[in-house]
Amino acid sequence: MAIRQITIVGTGLIGGSLALALKENGFTGRIVGCDRAPVLERARNKGAIDSGHVNPVDAIRNSQVIVLATPVGAIIELIERIGAALPADTLLTDVGSTKAMVMGRAKSVFGRSLHRKFLGGHPMAGKEQAGMEFADPSLFQGAAWFLTPAPNQDVYEGRCGEFVGWLEVIGAKIATLDAESHDDLCAWISHLPQMISTALAATLVEEFGDNAPLLEAGGRALREMTRISSSPYTMWRDIAITNKENIRNALWKLEQRLAHLRENLDTRDLAMEFDRAHHLRKATKKR
16 A cells, blocks of 8 residues: 655654655645644645644544654654554554664564554764754755664565655665664764864863854864854754763763873874874775
């Protein structure tokens, strides 16, 4: 049975971009939004959704796929709230930036039906700005979309397979891994960079004040390194809480490396660190 209706709970940057991407790439079914009334109005005005509801239970009615596109804490709560009312042939999926706690809650709600009812997901796409006004239908083109399937779940079968097919249509690159590996990996490639950018920007403000023309004087390197420091805390709070140990481990190892640099600014060890760092770009170019 083809997907005739998709509900997106949370029509902000990711949810709104997903809706726009589906519409631009040939999805002819209905897209229903679920959010606060002013957000739904913006989503309708932008053409992202066909209708909207404030109550999730109303929003999911008659949908074959439900996408939870809220912060991680709300995703975990919504799995509990929506799970009991989920029709037999409906797939629940999410776009949360951490997966272990999400998959744990889904397992407790769906039990043996987990592989048929829920698909954990995380698109590695975003901007430093949040909200429907920044939604972009091209956001997922070329971006990795991590899936964390349950045991014995084939993400290319049945309702899962149809939804994953649409993800590929909108340009996402599908990759599968278990939830724990996902959270460890993302602590390094996503969460640590955010913490570095936040720490650098906060330190510069403390050192030079709010009004110094730091970005202009620092050039492109400083602009790029501090760009994501403007990302909203409301999103990163839940990520930090639900992936605390992995982020803490990554920060600790980085602290050790920074301490090593600090103590070797005038030795050959600094040159060795530069050489070691250059291997990252060289390895990327080879791919």
